[in-house]
Amino acid sequence: MNSSIIVISAIRFVILLLFQVFILKSISLGWQGNIYMHIIVFPLFIFLLPIRTPRAVVMLLAFVLGLAVDIFYDSPGLHASAAVFSAFVRPMVIKLLEPREGYNVNYSPTKARLGFSWFWRYAAIMLLLHLVFYFSMLEFSPVFIADILLKTIFSFIASYAFMLMIVFVFNPLD
């Protein structure tokens, strides 16, 4: 991994963290104190790490990022557990979506490298898994399965839109 990717990732880490906790946190919608639409884009950092990044490193980074988000959301462990889960399933999703000619392991799984038709499916699957896990941890009981699904659907729509917007605006190569 060359140093430029490390620098890019570090900057992305900070920017996404700040964007998540200062802007997106305050525009989440809901009623009766029950927030149904959480806009969550910080997992984009995990999604965009280079393919060859060791799984353990991805998980540790996700854990740190999740804990940092949790500190601002005042929900210790919640985002961290979802982020670690995303990092854990990331290699499987990448394997699942592998194109016929395979990956260039030095690349990051970005829209610019692998094309939009690949990226939108990758982001959708990863985000969905992340949100399902996050809301399961948030509700913490299978009794609230309806809430879990509703929140996942609403949040998925909003978060996915934001995520694609960011990708289209900045269109990162790595």
Add this chain to the structure above:
Amino acid sequence: MGGLLQLFIRYGGILLFFLLEGICFYLIVQFNQKQHQIYLSTSNYFVGKALDRYNNTISYFSLYKQMEALHAENALLRDSLDNTYYMSSMRKDTFPGDSLIQAYRHIPANVISKSMFGGNSNSITLDRGGMHGVKPGQGVVVKDGVVGIVVDTTRHFSRVMTIYHRACRISASIPKINQHGSLVYKGDSLTVMSLDAIPTHADVKTGYIVETSGFSHKFPKGIKIGAVTLAQKGSDNNYNIRVKLATDITSVQQVYIIDRLMGDEWEQLEQRENEQ
């Protein structure tokens, strides 16, 4: 060591995943109010279930002890039945508490040895003896049944002649017609006894309840024995009555020995008459 390292290389990702999720889980249930409550109530539920199951399993080992305790308690409860008291007051319209004198006491006992019933011996051995207040001549009962009469005791054990014994005659009555006779075993099935000496002028029907009469000091009045199943008029002005026993005497394990607290007085009185 090399194996362990290989294991870690192969499964390191999964191990790290579970380690990190474990940390997250701990943080979630420790610092989030709602999740903390759910965690507590859920774990209480499962821990309670587990403890319940554990107790169910473990309680089998103390069943014998509990049975002993219940047995002793039943004896105490039987002691407070109506028919175990002697009423020294003449008045019946009030309840003179201090005029009730305990006339019978129950000693809980276990059957520790049985011989074949219906044969020659017809005796059982109980694990209570002289040191518990068991004396020859005392009656032995179970719920809804009479077992027999104590014939011999040692310090710790006692020998009981059961109702199947040739020499055993138990005073029994049919309360519906106020007649009494003696219950003997005449070699039928072990659940059927004969009731002798009921005169033919009485109207005995099948289904009538047979109880202890209370005319012998061995048993208090009103212990259920069984029901009449057959009543034939015999040649000697007496009925041939068959009584179906309410309880299977051959299978009992716990019995109550009846200690007659006023029996000596009673016996003395009857003996004095014989001497004259």
